[in-house]
Amino acid sequence: MGSMFSSPQFTKEQMEIALTKAKQIVSSNPVVVFSKTYCGYCTRVKQLLSQLGATFKVIELDQESDGDEVQQALLEWTRQRTVPNVFIGGEHVGGCDSVLEKHQQGKLLPMLKDAAAVPNNPAKV
Numbered sequence: 001m002g003s004m005f006s007s008p009q010f011t012k013e014q015m016e017i018a019l020t021k022a023k024q025i026v027s028s029n030p031v032v033v034f035s036k037t038y039c040g041y042c043t044r045v046k047q048l049l050s051q052l053g054a055t056f057k058v059i060e061l062d063q064e065s066d067g068d069e070v071q072q073a074l075l076e077w078t079r080q081r082t083v084p085n086v087f088i089g090g091e092h093v094g095g096c097d098s099v100l101e102k103h104q105q106g107k108l109l110p111m112l113k114d115a116a117a118v119p120n121n122p123a124k125v
């Protein structure tokens with residue numbers, strides 16, 4: 001019995017590699033959406049970011065050979081296992097609910113601007 005974040009199916013080295021990869025992607029892109037192609041919540045987030053004119057990097061975990069390791073690494077890093085798992089400006093934002101909430105609060109576009117993920121005069125949604 002390990003902690004709730006233990007990952008008996010992967011080696012420590014696999015997890016280190018996956019975490020390093022996830023952090024490298026997050027630090028080198030203004031917006032990152034860890035996603036799965038069949039996930040409707042992911043589609044919603046990608047749609048909203050597109051409507052806002054944002055540049056964003058999508059990692060479809062169900063299409064990556066190391067997707068399960070990366071998902072496990074994201075759980076250990078962010079305490080979130082589900083997709084979408086969204087980062088803006090290197091900061092963890094959360095899932096679809098969190099992103100939509102930020103948008104409803106009028107906070108999403110400013111975050112995207114701060115991260116230089118949108119042009120100066122993006123379309124309003």
Ligand SMILES: N[C@@H](CCC(=O)N[C@@H](CS)C(=O)NCC(=O)O)C(=O)O
Pocket residue numbers: 036038039040041081082083084094095096097098
């Ligand atoms: N409340 C979450 C729902 C996300 C969710 O349920 N995602 C599903 C896929 S549609 C998931 O990650 N399931 C676990 C998995 O795919 O490993 C959100 O707003 O992002």
